[in-house]
Amino acid sequence: MADLKITNLHKHYSGVQAVRGIDLEVASGEFTVLVGPSGCGKSTLLRTIAGLETPDGGTIEIGGRVVNYVRPRDRDIAMVFQNYALYPYMNVFENIAFGLRARKTPQAEIETRVRRAADMLGITPLLERLPRQLSGGQRQRVAIGRAIVRNARLFLFDEPLSNLDAQLRDEMRSEIKRLHQELGTTMIYVTHDQIEAMTLADRIVLLRDGKIEQAGTPLDLYERPATRFVAGFLGSPQMNFVPAQLAQSGGGWAVKVGSDVSLPLPARQGDGLSDGRAIVLGLRPQYVTRANGSHRPGHERLGVTVELVQPTGSRAYITFPLGGVPIVAELESHDVQRPGERIDLDLDMNRAVLIDPESNRVI
Amino acid sequence: MNARPPFFRRPGIVLALRYAAAVALTVGFLFPVYWLFIISFKTPEEIFAFPPVWYPKSVQFANYAVLFKDGDAVTVWNSLVLAGVSTVIAMVLGTICAYSLVRFKTGGENLAVWIISQRMMPPIAIAFPVFLLYVFFGWVDSYHGLIILYTAFSLPYVIWMMRGYIEDLPLELEESALVDGLTRWEVLWKVVFPMVRSGLFATAVFTFVFAWNDFLFALVLTRTEVITYTVQVTHYFGGQSNFWAKIAAMSVLGTIPVFFTVAVLQRYLVRGISMGAVKG
Numbered sequence A: 001m002a003d004l005k006i007t008n009l010h011k012h013y014s015g016v017q018a019v020r021g022i023d024l025e026v027a028s029g030e031f032t033v034l035v036g037p038s039g040c041g042k043s044t045l046l047r048t049i050a051g052l053e054t055p056d057g058g059t060i061e062i063g064g065r066v067v068n069y070v071r072p073r074d075r076d077i078a079m080v081f082q083n084y085a086l087y088p089y090m091n092v093f094e095n096i097a098f099g100l101r102a103r104k105t106p107q108a109e110i111e112t113r114v115r116r117a118a119d120m121l122g123i124t125p126l127l128e129r130l131p132r133q134l135s136g137g138q139r140q141r142v143a144i145g146r147a148i149v150r151n152a153r154l155f156l157f158d159e160p161l162s163n164l165d166a167q168l169r170d171e172m173r174s175e176i177k178r179l180h181q182e183l184g185t186t187m188i189y190v191t192h193d194q195i196e197a198m199t200l201a202d203r204i205v206l207l208r209d210g211k212i213e214q215a216g217t218p219l220d221l222y223e224r225p226a227t228r229f230v231a232g233f234l235g236s237p238q239m240n241f242v243p244a245q246l247a248q249s250g251g252g253w254a255v256k257v258g259s260d261v262s263l264p265l266p267a268r269q270g271d272g273l274s275d276g277r278a279i280v281l282g283l284r285p286q287y288v289t290r291a292n293g294s295h296r297p298g299h300e301r302l303g304v305t306v307e308l309v310q311p312t313g314s315r316a317y318i319t320f321p322l323g324g325v326p327i328v329a330e331l332e333s334h335d336v337q338r339p340g341e342r343i344d345l346d347l348d349m350n351r352a353v354l355i356d357p358e359s360n361r362v363i
Numbered sequence B: 001m002n003a004r005p006p007f008f009r010r011p012g013i014v015l016a017l018r019y020a021a022a023v024a025l026t027v028g029f030l031f032p033v034y035w036l037f038i039i040s041f042k043t044p045e046e047i048f049a050f051p052p053v054w055y056p057k058s059v060q061f062a063n064y065a066v067l068f069k070d071g072d073a074v075t076v077w078n079s080l081v082l083a084g085v086s087t088v089i090a091m092v093l094g095t096i097c098a099y100s101l102v103r104f105k106t107g108g109e110n111l112a113v114w115i116i117s118q119r120m121m122p123p124i125a126i127a128f129p130v131f132l133l134y135v136f137f138g139w140v141d142s143y144h145g146l147i148i149l150y151t152a153f154s155l156p157y158v159i160w161m162m163r164g165y166i167e168d169l170p171l172e173l174e175e176s177a178l179v180d181g182l183t184r185w186e187v188l189w190k191v192v193f194p195m196v197r198s199g200l201f202a203t204a205v206f207t208f209v210f211a212w213n214d215f216l217f218a219l220v221l222t223r224t225e226v227i228t229y230t231v232q233v234t235h236y237f238g239g240q241s242n243f244w245a246k247i248a249a250m251s252v253l254g255t256i257p258v259f260f261t262v263a264v265l266q267r268y269l270v271r272g273i274s275m276g277a278v279k280g
């Protein structure tokens, strides 16, 4: 059963159309991540689900009940905010107990539930402290604790980790994932960070300009992006986009880049393909590898001159020109020593993405 | 090697000069207060003695006793009731209005400016119309009459100040509380009030002092029943002679409540005022 069902949702602020026609269903227990660039309407969507904003059109159902005009407190949701939103004049215990007290929970039950949540998050020794005596990571744990004691039907997170430094962010990310596995609650998580989205989500909903660009499992979106935007948004370093042309070659099709490079496409049927058609070839940096002796099926060999080397430790990002644009490849760090070197690379054309330059949709 | 700084730059000298300036200023400001205070303890002979008596030989409370015996001291109580009640009402109403202005954008930008502009009006300009109105309603010389008037006069100030403090609150605190199960009114009471506590107290002190010090309206709108201490003091300036002892004693009585209010709330007062100051 769907815990959350959104139908044709619209929301605008004076002059700005923040959400324009979103349909979304979230199954019970699912971890859904709303991801997209800043300003695409993620927070607006989440806040409308929470009842902090009233939709201008469409319906929101939580647990089968239309809640468009139901107050936030009656929606059975818990929410974690980016800047923690802890009450500075209450200690950690009281902050976590806040929602329970608001609902007149008996004192004994408050005690047990707060302690259990604190145990889960490893903040039991901090219960007597005030928020200002905590570090950023500890504050975020308290904020999460405040949400989980409530046993709400739906958990909403609005960029909960973006105020933390990189290391803490990784740590808290695993923590949240673990919590979801332990609690099994339906969670909706907003972030602009594609790595967070990929690592946390059962299902990613990628938003752009107030609309859903594509929704699916992380691997779905990564391997079968529907548009150039999705292809470019997920993955790091970003997917390479090379202007090219389609050409008939042998029994199949090939991608012609410039005048002298032709890259045959394995296992491509004729649908929508025509000789000489302009396309954009999309290829992830991870699908370009240093050539070794053997020839792998579907891999095309290319001799290139390395222009730039960026070592990251075990891997190195190199840049070389192809079809007039710089292409990034992620190689083993010992594959390349310095710029100027000429090397042979294998391009995995099984993984190539063909994009129509007019509509920016994947062919 | 002679590294001694010039005379007026030596640390000891600088410090001494600073203290001297501070002491001079303090004495300058405090002497009138001291004089008032000391007169209230003097006998009539001491008050008019020449050369002046800098400090009384013996402290005697006759001047105060007479105020209580004649019932004049009740005017301080009147002032306390009027200022206290009107402050509480103005604070509660004003904070609610300010919250509405900030969170629900009630009246847009203009309403807030219009409200504070009411505060600019010279009281004397409306004293007479209000008097006529009060005669019509039969509110002259009553507690509620002056309480309503002081409340009305303080409200714009309270709304303006509280609006500033509330604007500085992070919205997420309130939203989080709404999601966690509070109603709007509970949010106001349990989240907003505690968060703006310093500002609340600072504003309340100024509101209280305004009503406490009011002379004009009290003079126009009271006769015999709810005379305030400020009006009472003027009764001691006679055609033939001035009752300096009573004036001094009554003034001291009138100063004590304000003194205590400020002393008790000093911590909040300083913080509240600087909260506003930082915001600018």
Ligand SMILES: Nc1ncnc2c1ncn2[C@@H]1O[C@H](COP(=O)(O)OP(=O)(O)O)[C@@H](O)[C@H]1O
Residues within 6 Å of the ligand: A013, A014, A016, A017, A018, A036, A037, A038, A039, A040, A041, A042, A043, A044, A045
């Ligand atoms: N309270 C508001 N008033 C006016 N415009 C807003 C408000 N909140 C958001 N917006 C606008 O709506 C759009 C979507 O905002 P938001 O949902 O916060 O984006 P995101 O969370 O994806 O960064 C943005 O263009 C933003 O400027």
Ligand SMILES: [Mg+2]
Residues within 6 Å of the ligand: A042, A043, A044, A159
């Ligand atoms: Mg946002």
